[in-house]
Structures are given as C-alpha cells and as structure tokens.
Amino acid sequence: MGRYVIRRLIQMAPVFIGSTFLIFMMVFALGDPVAALFGDKAPDPATAARIREELYLDQPLWKQYLHYMGQIFQGDFGTAFNGQPVTELMAAAYPVTLRLTMVAIFIELVVGITLGVLSGLKRGHFIDSSVLVLTLVVISIPTFVSGYVLQYLFGVKWDVIRPTVSVDAPLNELILPGIVLALVSLAYVTRLTRTSIAENVRADYLRTAVAKGLPRRRIITRHLLRNSLIPVVTFIGTDIGSLMGGAIVTETIFNIHGVGYQIYQGILRNNAPTVVGFVTILVIVFLIANLLVDLLYAVLDPRIRYA
Amino acid sequence: MPLLEVRDLHVEFHTRDGVAKAVNGVSYSVDAGETLAVLGESGSGKSVTAQAIMGILDIPPGKITGGEILFQGRDLLKLKEDERRKVRGAEMAMIFQDALSSLNPVLSVGDQLGEMFVVHRGMSKKDAKAKAVELMDRVRIPAAKERVGQYPHQFSGGMRQRIMIAMAMALEPALIIADEPTTALDVTVQAQVMDLLAELQQEFHMGLILITHDLGVVADVADKIAVMYAGRIVEHAPVHDIYKAPAHPYTRGLLDSIPRLDQKGEELYAIKGLPPNLMAIPPGCAFNPRCPRAQDICRTDEPPLFRVTEDGARRSACHFWRETLRDA
C-alpha cells in the first residue's frame, strides 16, 4: 500500500506541473499586469520597467513560472489587487468553499443514495418512475437557473432564509446554496446508485445470499449495499474536487466569499497571483481527493487491494 | 416418506414477450442418502425446478402456478416466508455452477462461511470464524487457517467451488441441490470436486439432487435419473437401467451424444433441431418435431408418464416406449 501511494504521488507531479503551467500561461495572456496596477493612468515607463524587473516580468515565461513556483513552495503566493497577501484571501475563502462543498456532498450522500436505493429496489414502480423524471428535470436545469429561482422563492417570496450569505458564511446559511451546488451531481448520484443496485440485485452472489437463508435486511445491507455503493462512494470522492472548483456560479448567486468569488475577482482585476494561487491550491486539492478516492476504492474492493 | 417429494410442479415466467411455461408438471423425489441426477438440455427447466424447491425463484417474473413441494412431510409452498427462510441454508442448501460469481466479491470467504453460523445458530463472529476454518479443512483447502481471511478472487476455480460446497454443508442440511457444480471447472478438477461432493453426501447421509447436462458425470454418482424436456420429466429410471436401455427417444439421443473413446474421429451425434420455445410448446409430445420415431399421435396426444416397470420406478413419457426399449 505504501509503495502504491508513493507511485501515485510521483505520477501526480507531471499533472500538477502541466496544469499549473497552463494556468500560468493563460493568466499571462490576460493582459499586462503592470498596466493593470496603474488602472486608467498610463504608468511612467521607468517605474513600469522597475516593477517588471522586480516581478520577473522581463524574463521568459518558463523562468517566471519557475520563480513563481519557487515562491509558492516557500509559502509566498504574492499580493492581491487590494494589497493583501493572497494567502490571507485563501485562508478566508477556502474554509467557506470547503464548508459549502461539505454541505453539498452530505446532501448528495443522504438524498442521492436513499433515492437511488429506493428506485433501484423498486424498479418500474411508481417511486422509480418519479425519481427518474425528477432526476431528468434536475439534470436539464442549469445551476444558475435553479440557483436564482430557489433564491427568489426561499429568500424573497417566502422569506424563510437570507437571500445572500453573510461574510463568515455560517453552516445554516449554506444549506440552500449547498442544495443548489449539489443538484446536478445529486441527480447523477441517484442514477448511479439506481443502476448499481439494479445490477447487483440480479447478481449471482445475491441469489446465494438468499439461498443461505439470510434475513432480507442483512442481504440488503451486508451484501447488496456493500457492493453497489463502491462506484457511488468513489464518484462522490472525485466530485469533491469538481464541486470546489464548480462552486463559482453558486457562490456568485448567493454572494458567498469563497474560492470561486476570489478567482472571479482576480480575473476581473487582472490579478495574476490571486488567480494562479487559488487555482494551484485547487489543483492540489483535486489531486489529493483523487488519490484518496483510489485508496478508498482499494479499501472497499478487495479485488483491487489484492490485484 | 421420502425426504423431498415434488408433486406436479408448475412454474411460469411472465415477461414482456409472453408467458414462458418453464416447468409443466414435474414430480420427483429424493430419499436421505440418495442421489437423483436431473438431466436435460439447457432451458429444460432443471434450474427453475431447483429454485422453486429452494424458494429462490425470481418472483416476479416467475410464478408457481401449481403443485406441492413436500420436504420432511411439510409443504414448503404453504410456509410463511420467515419459516421458509429458516429452512433455506440450514435444512436444504444449494451449490451453484459459477462459484466466482456466486460468492460475494467483497467479503472474505471466512465471513461468508461464518455467516451461516451467525445467522442460523446465533454464534459469535469469533466462534463462527473457527467454524469456517473447520469447514475449509473439511473440504480439503490447504492452509485453511491462513486463507480464511482471503477473498474469493484469490482462490482457484476448484478451490472456490470447494468453498461453495463447504458453505452448503455448513449446517449439515438434509438435502443438497447441486446445479451443474462442475460445469464451470477445468476438466482436471471436475472429478475431484465431484468426488468430494459424493463423499460428503455419504458421510452425512444427505439427499442430493445433482443437476447436469453431462450424462458422463452421472453414472458413478447417481442412484436414479430424471430426464427433463421442455419443463417435463420425460424419463425417470434407476441409473443402470437407463444406460443399458433408454425408454425414451430423447434419452436415447442424449446417450448417443456422449463422446466415447471407441468413436474417436467419428463425428459426434447430436439431436437435430432446437429445444422448443417455452412460450409455444408444440401440442402433443413436446419432443415430436425432433423425434426420429414421431407418428401422427405424437402431434396430437400428449403422452402421460407411462409406467415402464410395475413399481413405477421406471417411467417414460413416450407413446412408443416399448418400441424404444426393444430397439435399444
């Protein structure tokens, strides 16, 4: 197992370098950061040149990248447009997005798996068809539509929640945004669970479990669920990364000052350190989440553990 | 009183395409210590009959539309599901064809064996594990103690089938149904697994229903044979009688399609045609479109299971069983 982890970590290096370099290049293409610093005023050429030299901007791109990465690994992510260190923005934004993601994951787990198991066990029944239609509807509605509609209904029309989330984003205010963020994946988790359950119900080993005279409860929990949920749990694991990155729309709708919000601001203000810094951390989170999922997979499925 | 007696069992499958009449009036019985071999081409209803006995039919689409299954004198079809469940695994057990897919891939074999004792005997997990090791020893799996925590995919095909046998034997049931237990195995281990099964059956004096489509396997192990065709028993006989002289043209065909050593090089005989569509079984004798002996009466009158011997131990569902027997 230990060797496997080390091998996976080594495999992650090129992915990390490739994706961060790509981001670095794209942000570079955004425009001249020095000009952005001065806003509408044209900078004095001498000052501009000095700043360029300080920021390594007169060097070739790959040197800038190496320099930047070197600084990152020393914990220096540069300065945001408002003069704050990017690390400070991150310390404020990441916990918020993480909290939002956890709410979404929790909803996916509980609601998605429950609906999936029910419809998988009752294939062709009323509940199955209803869930199927419901997931179809949910999948076809884009997040910004469901987000604004739910915000309007709950926050404005019925006035049961605050329509926007306060700066420190407490958990109870994140429930509705969490639902909005979860919706699309939720429909997917439901379908994945349903398919997996329906497949395993017909499996030979389940017939064996029945032939052994096990009580129905035990057959379902110990034999059916244990097998059916392996792909679901691993999907949810990989989803952590995409949810964190994908929270940008939800965060904008509900004015949540999380990762998506900060990256958006960074792009608007042409602030490379913010964008590259946040994305770099996202890449790391994504890679680690994937590694954990692979390990989890091995824990859940002995066929992989002892391959 | 026989250990198990199936009487006039009928099973249908209601599917989108129509109603498949999979079992149409099967009757057979097994005594303690006796082996009944059930033969027939694939699709003839052997497994469905077994599943009905075990109570593991897929209902729906399956439906038992008639008959009785008397086990130790009780009609299993009249039991409540909970009582039925307690019979399954404990008093009668089943061994399936494909051990790899029939064992749970994510539970250790020790867990799957021990589960029998935990559920039916209320044992602690620790005691159940000790029992599992004992069982693995009994079916001669080497290094049982070390391997009890391993998973099905870590065993060879033959060893996996031994684990299935161990699981079936766990609570020393009175009846075991083995549904093609060696079909999925390498030829080299088939005999070993069959021998083990026969040996355990003798030791515990169990009834054994051995389902197979391989007449070759049957000769040494079985006491009697039931040949099935299109969901009916077409011939029933003590094992040696059937090999000497079949009383049904279908059995004749099956016997002729066993590869024999003295026939090397010659083309193997095969019964011509295909088994009937169970949604449209031909009127009269279901075998008539494929039967070399068929006459007009075969296309109109369904042959009952005629007594070939006085005591009824030997029966044949053929209008021309006398002629078939004579020409054998």
Ligand SMILES: Nc1ncnc2c1ncn2[C@@H]1O[C@H](COP(=O)(O)OP(=O)(O)O)[C@@H](O)[C@H]1O
């Ligand atoms: N789960 C099922 N759903 C629908 N039809 C089935 C099912 N199981 C069996 N059948 C029908 O019953 C017939 C007999 O099957 P089976 O008893 O498995 O044959 P075999 O003699 O090869 O064991 C099949 O050909 C099929 O038409």
Ligand code: SF4
């Ligand atoms: S009844 Fe007729 S068709 Fe059927 S097996 Fe006998 S001879 Fe053949």
Ligand SMILES: [Mg+2]
């Ligand atoms: Mg079968």
